[in-house]
Amino acid sequence: MYGNNDTIITTQGGTDHCLQGRNLYVKVGVQSKGIGQAIWKAIEALHPEIEVWETCTPYFDRRNIHFYINRLGFHAVEFFNEHHPDPHMPEQFDQEDGQFMFEKRMK
Numbered sequence: 153m154y155g156n157n158d159t160i161i162t163t164q165g166g167t168d169h170c171l172q173g174r175n176l177y178v179k180v181g182v183q184s185k186g187i188g189q190a191i192w193k194a195i196e197a198l199h200p201e202i203e204v205w206e207t208c209t210p211y212f213d214r215r216n217i218h219f220y221i222n223r224l225g226f227h228a229v230e231f232f233n234e235h236h237p238d239p240h241m242p243e244q245f246d247q248e249d250g251q252f253m254f255e256k257r258m259k
Contacts, residue, residue: 176207189223196258205256208238210249217252226254 178188196202207226209216211233220226232238233250 188219192224200258203258205258207254208232208251209254210251212249220254224256226256228252229255 176188207220230253231250232253
């Protein structure tokens with residue numbers, strides 16, 4: 153886990169070539185200033201061995217979807233919902249609501 157008073161990032165599992173970023177929080181009031189993007193770029197720089205980054209966000213969180221796709225270059229690769237549950241987190245969120253799995257492949 154990385155963090156300070158304005159941000160918290162947790163990572164979960166993965167392999168030497170794939171890491172799942174689970175949470176990136178930027179404190180309300182300091183958002184939309186490039187902080188989250190700078191933090192993510194720094195994490196990527198600290199882990200050049202990672203070939204694939206993965207993360208998830210709820211389907212309704214438009215701000216997160218914009219951040220991951222348009223700012224960081226992730227791609228939506230899967231949509232988990234009640235008909236297609238996430239096998240890694242079957243009880244951690246309301247499957248009826250659904251969430252997107254994003255992936256970013258490094259060059």
